[in-house]
Amino acid sequence: MIIDKITDNEITTLEENFPEVFNHKGIKQDLVDNPFSKYLFFSLDSKIVAFINYTLIYDRIEIININVLDDYQNKKIASNLLEEVIKIGKVNNCVxxxxxxxxxxxxxxxxxxxxxxxxxxxxxxxxxxxxxxxxxxxx
Ligand SMILES: CC(C)(COP(=O)(O)OP(=O)(O)OC[C@H]1O[C@@H](n2cnc3c(N)ncnc32)[C@H](O)[C@@H]1OP(=O)(O)O)[C@@H](O)C(=O)NCCC(=O)NCCS
Known part of the structure; x- marks a missing residue:
């Protein structure tokens, strides 16, 4: 299931699960520093197993990162997240x-x-x- 909000505890766990991604800056700080930055998360087995980070700036979307936990790869989770961002781009009339x-x-x-x-x-x-x-x- 794709969700756009997770709890503080889930953010901490997610950051611990992807140390190479979040070694410089955490999600909360990124959202403060960059109002154009957005995250979608994928929840499975009551756990956040993947995320996609993108920026939506006027009519352009840039995908910054997409990551799926190793044990959950090859289950079309990244595909689901990408499809959702493509949908968001279309709804926002992005080019x-x-x-x-x-x-x-x-x-x-x-x-x-x-x-x-x-x-x-x-x-x-x-x-x-x-x-x-x-x-x-x-x-
Ligand atoms: C790349 C990544 C996001 C794919 O996530 P995923 O959930 O496993 O991907 P999906 O199951 O949705 O796979 C969709 C497609 O990705 C490609 N793909 C995924 N795993 C692959 C593999 N081992 N070999 C070749 N292609 C692969 C295929 O095109 C696949 O489509 P198919 O299954 O119809 O062949 C995941 O491997 C990952 O998190 N990697 C580490 C982080 C990373 O590199 N992120 C990209 C930063 S730009």
Whole structure:
């Protein structure tokens, strides 16, 4: 089930479960710092097992991160979250959705291609020296 609000305890657990994502900044601080930042969460077995973070700025959506706990991968959870963000983009009359993904992240790239994201450019050295692929999906 996709939800857009979780409790403080669930936020803490989620941040502990994804230490590499939240090592610099937690969700609550991100929402304070960036009013355009949004999160959707996926709840399963009474547990938050995945999230998608995106920004909605006027007519553009950028996906910042999508993550599913290892034990819950390959169950179409990321697909569900992406579908929801695509719906939100359409409702808000956005022109497109963009994202950057590490060129080595074949799983994520396959996921995005499945959802009709096209490769637009390579961002040289975007991730600590590693290249990123800029992808875009028209809405
Ligand atoms: C990438 C990620 C979000 C996918 O989540 P998921 O819930 O397992 O994905 P889904 O079950 O919805 O899979 C949908 C599609 O993703 C692609 N995919 C997922 N796992 C894959 C794998 N092991 N190999 C190749 N493609 C894969 C496929 O296209 C798949 O569609 P298919 O099952 O019809 O072939 C998840 O692996 C993850 O959290 N990875 C770590 C974080 C990350 O890299 N995030 C992306 C940052 S940009």
């Amino acid at each position: 497109n959705i963009t994202l950057e993904v590490n060129v080595d992240n074949f799983k994520a790239i396959a996921l995005y291609k499945k959802f009709m994201f096209n490769e637009v450019a390579i961002r040289k050295g975007y991730y600590d020296g590693k290249d990123a692929l800029l992808m875009e999906r028209s809405l």
